[in-house]
Amino acid sequence: MRRHTITPRPDWLATVESQGLVYAMCSDPCNQGGPHAYWDESAYYEFSLPEVEALEEVVEELHELSLAAAEHVVRTGRFADFGITDPRLAAVVAESWRRRDEQPSVYGRFDLAYDGTGPAKLFEYNADTPTSLIEAAGPQWFWMEERFPEADQWNSLHERLIDSWAGQKHLLPPGPVHFAHSRGDTEGEDWLTTLYLQECAEQAGLQTIGIAMEDIGWDELSGRFVDLEHRFIRSAFKLYPWEWLVDDEFADHLLNAIDLGGSTGSTLWIEPAWKMLLSNKALLAVLWELNPGHPNLLPAYLDGPRELADPDGPGYAAKPLLGREGAGIRIIEPDGHQTRLADWAGDPDRYGAEGYCYQQYHPLPDFDGNRPVLGTWVVDGESAGLGIRETDDSPITHQGARFLPHLIR
Amino acid sequence: MVGTLALTLSGCSSSTKTPSRCVDPGTLKVLDAHSCSAGGSGAGQWYYCGYGTTTASGGTFSKSAAKRGGFGCPKGSSSGSGGG
Numbered sequence: 001m002r003r004h005t006i007t008p009r010p011d012w013l014a015t016v017e018s019q020g021l022v023y024a025m026c027s028d029p030c031n032q033g034g035p036h037a038y039w040d041e042s043a044y045y046e047f048s049l050p051e052v053e054a055l056e057e058v059v060e061e062l063h064e065l066s067l068a069a070a071e072h073v074v075r076t077g078r079f080a081d082f083g084i085t086d087p088r089l090a091a092v093v094a095e096s097w098r099r100r101d102e103q104p105s106v107y108g109r110f111d112l113a114y115d116g117t118g119p120a121k122l123f124e125y126n127a128d129t130p131t132s133l134i135e136a137a138g139p140q141w142f143w144m145e146e147r148f149p150e151a152d153q154w155n156s157l158h159e160r161l162i163d164s165w166a167g168q169k170h171l172l173p174p175g176p177v178h179f180a181h182s183r184g185d186t187e188g189e190d191w192l193t194t195l196y197l198q199e200c201a202e203q204a205g206l207q208t209i210g211i212a213m214e215d216i217g218w219d220e221l222s223g224r225f226v227d228l229e230h231r232f233i234r235s236a237f238k239l240y241p242w243e244w245l246v247d248d249e250f251a252d253h254l255l256n257a258i259d260l261g262g263s264t265g266s267t268l269w270i271e272p273a274w275k276m277l278l279s280n281k282a283l284l285a286v287l288w289e290l291n292p293g294h295p296n297l298l299p300a301y302l303d304g305p306r307e308l309a310d311p312d313g314p315g316y317a318a319k320p321l322l323g324r325e326g327a328g329i330r331i332i333e334p335d336g337h338q339t340r341l342a343d344w345a346g347d348p349d350r351y352g353a354e355g356y357c358y359q360q361y362h363p364l365p366d367f368d369g370n371r372p373v374l375g376t377w378v379v380d381g382e383s384a385g386l387g388i389r390e391t392d393d394s395p396i397t398h399q400g401a402r403f404l405p406h407l408i409r
Numbered sequence: 410m411v412g413t414l415a416l417t418l419s420g421c422s423s424s425t426k427t428p429s430r431c432v433d434p435g436t437l438k439v440l441d442a443h444s445c446s447a448g449g450s451g452a453g454q455w456y457y458c459g460y461g462t463t464t465a466s467g468g469t470f471s472k473s474a475a476k477r478g479g480f481g482c483p484k485g486s487s488s489g490s491g492g493g
Contacts, residue, residue, distance in 0.1 A: 131492030184482030185490040193492060214482060217475030222459075222468065226475050230457050232467070240481070240491045250479030279493075324493045399490075 001047050001116030003367040008041045009146070016139040020196060023189045024139075029344055029400045039135060040402035041143060045372065045388055047408050051116060052154045056383040058120050058296050059376045062110055065294070066125055069286040070097055070277040081302055082282045083321050083354035088255055089246055095260050096273035102261025103272040104168040106161065106197070106237075107133070107384075108279075111397070112296075112374040115365030119295040122287070123359075123373065124319070127278035128271050129241050131193050132375055132403060133157070136387030140405035151407040154386040160379040161197065165204035167380065173234040173259065173268055176207040178227060180238045183212050194239045201237075213240050218253050224266045225250075225257065235259075235268040242276045243322050243354075245269075281319045281357035298360040305332070305358040315361035320351035326398040328352045331361055341398050363395060372404070373397045430465055432456040437465045 009015060016024045016039050028036035047055075073079065074097045079090040096103065108127035114120040137157035144153050179201070181194040198208045209227060216233065217226045225233040238245070245254055258273070259265035277283065284300040291297060299308060308316035313334055320328040328351035331339040364371035370390045377384040389401040431445035431453040432438060439462060444453030459468020 126493045129492050131490065180480075182481045182491050185492070187490065190490050190492050213480040214478055216480050217477045218479055219469050219475045221470065226458070226469075230469070230475065232458055241493075244491060245480065248480045253479070325490070 001045060001051060001114065003043055003045055003370065003372075005043045006041070006147070009143075012039070012041055013037075015142075016135075019139045019142055020134050020192065021139045022192055023187050024135075026187045026189075029398075036400060038401075038403055039139065040390070040404050043370070043404055045404060045406040047116075047154070047406060049152075049408055052386075052408055055112075055114065055120060055374075055376065055386075056154070058112075059110055059378060059383040060381070062122055062125070062296060063108070063378050063381055065287055065291055066127070066278050066283060069283055069290055070274060072290060073277050073286060074098070074274075078286070081286070082277060082280045083243075084276065086246075092255055092258060092260070093273050093276055096258075097277070099261045099264075100272065100274055102171060103268060103274075104165075104171045104235075104270050105272055105275065106164050106168075106270060106379065108271075108275075108378045109133075109387075110376045110378065112376055113362055113364055114374050115367075120374070121298050121362050122284065122296055123362075124281060125278050125283060126375075127378075128275045129239050129279070130375075130377075131189055131239070132387050132389060133193050133377075134196050135403045136375065136377065136385055137161070137196070140387070140403075143405045144407050148407050148409070151409045153407050155384075157377055157379065157385040158200070160382070160384045161200040162204045164380045165201040165206055169204065169206065171261065172206070173263055175232070175234045176209045177201060177270075178209045178211050178233045178236040180211050180213050180216065180236050180240060182240050183214050190239045194237070197237060197239075211236075213238065216250070218250055223253075223257065225253070233267050235270065237270040241279070241322075241324075242271075242273060281321045281323070281359075282355070284319075284357050284359055298362050300357055300359040302355065302357060308358060308360050310334075316358050317361055318356045318358055320356055321354045323351040326394075326396040329396050331395060333361060339395055341394060341396050344400075364391075364397070371395065371397075373401075429455050429457045430461075432465045434470065437461075439463055439465055 024039035025035050026038050028034040074094045084090050109130035110125050111123040112120040141155050179194050179198040181190045201208050211227050215228050219226045257266045259268035285302045288297050288300045305316040307313055315333040318330045326341050327347055370392050372388045372390045375387040388404050388406055390404050391397050391401045431440045431442045434454040440453040445455050456465050456468050459465050
């Protein structure tokens with residue numbers, strides 16, 4: 001794994017925007033109102049084929065271990081460890097897991113620390129609402145074709161996403177699939193990511209309808225969710241986290257009407273409810289408990305940092321169970337030095353009330369002051385691609401990170 | 410990706426009309442549309458969505474019966490990205 005600097009294409013912004021990346025230049029979270037280049041092709045990462053092949057095996061193994069962890073949680077009823085204290089919600093998640101073969105599940109993204117020398121280490125599994133998808137699937141592929149046509153890339157995202165929708169068509173109830181994003185995201189990333197997945201579903205032959213979460217209606221008479229044209233929402237892909245869904249005003253309706261496959265209810269949601277068990281930092285502790293010493297896992301606990309906080313220990317990162325984009329994470333180094341994101345990079349008080357996972361501190365690799373995290377994609381349970389986000393102002397990857405392309409050579 | 414943009418442009422508007430049929434409000438038997446028209450007998454009532462060609466079911470009499478805003482971001486505020 002190597003980092004190379006390169007002169008960007010003169011028309012890079014117009015190029016990637018025309019390829020769907022309309023948030024390539026967005027508002028700078030550090031300097032509100034100022035421009036921030038999220039897409040950064042002033043450098044790229046190079047991997048060898050053996051490196052990528054090994055990482056693909058790691059990704060697929062981590063996915064399998066995550067499924068085994070979910071099975072363990074359901075079997076032992078450890079929902080409270082995940083902050084799921086409502087017995088009704090726990091029952092829905094458990095039933096969703098048991099019937100998982102009857103509900104479509106499309107994608108997820110592991111965030112890994114890796115520098116090309118040692119084993120990759122798992123930071124988290126974004127298994128419910130992962131983004132940075134468009135740039136990983138399209139613009140970085142087109143970048144490689146234009147700049148390094150002789151090279152290859154860890155990227156079969158587009159084809160696999162279409163195949164995933166096509167292969168799970170039989171699990172969908174009759175009628176169109178609604179694709180829902182929230183207007184709460186003002187950068188447009190959530191909307192465009194939802195549109196991209198909708199486009200993949202259309203290419204797989206599905207009939208689709210776009211909608212905002214805010215526009216989803218609850219029809220009291222029929223007791224069903226409806227869209228703006230008053231069509232029943234029989235299935236919905238939602239780029240909206242489960243923990244928000246079950247905390248919203250419509251949560252009761254959602255749990256009452258949920259279809260957990262086989263038309264057991266009136267609305268089937270994608271990703272399914274059991275993904276709550278993967279997209280939660282408590283997964284890291286369960287993974288370590290079930291697979292102690294695994295080379296791709298870091299020690300992680302739910303009841304405190306244990307030996308990680310010893311004076312001669314490695315230090316730890318306290319991660320809110322449901323934190324997003326680094327918000328609320330604290331890194332405590334062995335000497336007691338604490339790091340958290342600046343206020344502009346994440347609301348530190350937004351997450352944490354639900355509990356923390358304490359994971360061994362493992363610094364991101366440093367390439368000339370740049371710290372990349374590998375976003376490795378899983379589609380249909382298989383390794384599907386790589387997207388790299390980089391920070392140079394924090395050991396915690398945050399919403400101001402930049403996306404850099406990669407290639408295999 | 411070009412297709413994504415095409416979908417973007419068409420995603421904001423939909424001309425699909427709400428499916429509706431004229432029914433007897435007591436029995437949900439499907440009636441001739443004339444029974445629901447302004448100059449008709451007035452015995453029928455429009456029934457939206459749902460299924461059935463002779464007897465309707467699964468729909469609603471009131472297009473405005475739906476309550477909205479129970480998911481997502483209240484108007485005028487921002488929840489930030491739900492992605493990660």
